[in-house]
Structure formats: structure tokens, C-alpha cells
Amino acid sequence: MTEETSSQFEPIIVGFTCNWCSYRAADSAGLARIKYPPNIRLIRLMCSGRLDPQFVLKAFAEGADGVMVTGCHPGDCHYSDQNYKTLRRFKLLDRTLQQRGLEPERIKLVWASAAEGMILADEITQFVDEIRSVGPLNWPKWEEVSPIKIEDLAVVEKE
Numbered sequence: 670m671t672e673e674t675s676s677q678f679e680p681i682i683v684g685f686t687c688n689w690c691s692y693r694a695a696d697s698a699g700l701a702r703i704k705y706p707p708n709i710r711l712i713r714l715m716c717s718g719r720l721d722p723q724f725v726l727k728a729f730a731e732g733a734d735g736v737m738v739t740g741c742h743p744g745d746c747h748y749s750d751q752n753y754k755t756l757r758r759f760k761l762l763d764r765t766l767q768q769r770g771l772e773p774e775r776i777k778l779v780w781a782s783a784a785e786g787m788i789l790a791d792e793i794t795q796f797v798d799e800i801r802s803v804g805p806l807n808w809p810k811w812e813e814v815s816p817i818k819i820e821d822l823a824v825v826e827k828e
């Protein structure tokens with residue numbers, strides 16, 4: 670990456686949020702006028718456990734330079750233990766993506782309660798800076814990406 674590219678590069682980040690915690694944390698950050706970079710596009714899920722690995726692949730294939738997955742703190746999930754499954758799947762997804770050549774810095778998991786707007790804003794700011802230093806991602810287009818099915822990760826979960 671050239672110096673010129675580095676100074677002009679504004680990464681696109683997709684942030685998957687949980688309706689009950691991190692989405693509300695982002696909302697409360699906004700209400701409290703806590704600033705975070707506009708590079709992130711938030712997508713609300715009802716729970717981090719709803720995150721399908723295909724969502725992450727599609728985000729990268731559609732132009733995201735980084736993906737942040739957020740959810741309720743372990744033990745606080747509104748759907749029992751779904752975020753523990755998220756944690757296990759995230760590790761497997763991270764490993765799978767690295768095997769496909771993705772830099773580990775490009776995907777991040779963050780726990781944030783509804784009251785932690787400041788913490789979430791700090792995490793977003795830090796993540797945008799990290800992705801800015803890694804540079805643009807030239808990921809294959811969606812039609813060229815072979816899928817990672819949730820069942821594939823679920824099979825490994827049972828080991």
C-alpha cells in the first residue's frame with residue numbers, strides 16, 4: 670500500500686449487533702453524543718447466535734474491509750446460551766477465514782451490554798484504526814466464494 674493510499678483509505682466495516690445489548694449500546698452512544706467513526710454499518714440481529722457465517726462472507730464479498738460481531742456478555746444472552754455458541758462458532762469461522770487468506774485483524778468479536786455505549790464506541794474506533802492500517806481488502810466477489818455453512822461449524826462444535 671502506498672503512503673497516499675494509506676492516508677486516503679476509509680475502511681468499510683459491517684457490524685452485526687444484538688437487538689438486546691450492542692445495538693442499544695450503539696444507540697445510547699449516539700444519544701449521549703459519544704462519537705465513533707461513521708465507517709461502520711450496523712446490522713441488527715435478534716441475538717448474536719443468529720449470525721450465520723454466510724452473513725460474514727457476504728459482507729466481505731460485498732466490499733467490507735472488516736467485520737465486527739457483537740453480542741451480550743456471556744451469561745446475559747436473552748436466548749439462554751446462544752452467545753456461547755457464537756463464541757465457539759466465531760473462533761472456528763475466524764480460523765476458516767484465515768485458511769482462506771483473510772488477515773486475522775479483519776474480524777473481531779466484542780461483548781457490550783446496553784449500558785456500554787462508551788465501550789462499544791471505543792471498540793469501533795479502535796477497530797476502524799486497525800483496519801485502516803491493514804488496508805483495503807480485495808476479497809473475491811460473492812459468486813466466486815465457496816460457502817461456509819453453519820452446519821460445518823456446528824459439526825466441529827460437537828468435538
Ligand code: FES
Pocket residue numbers: 687688689690715716717718740741745746747748751752
Ligand atoms: S440476546 Fe444478545 S447475544 Fe443473545
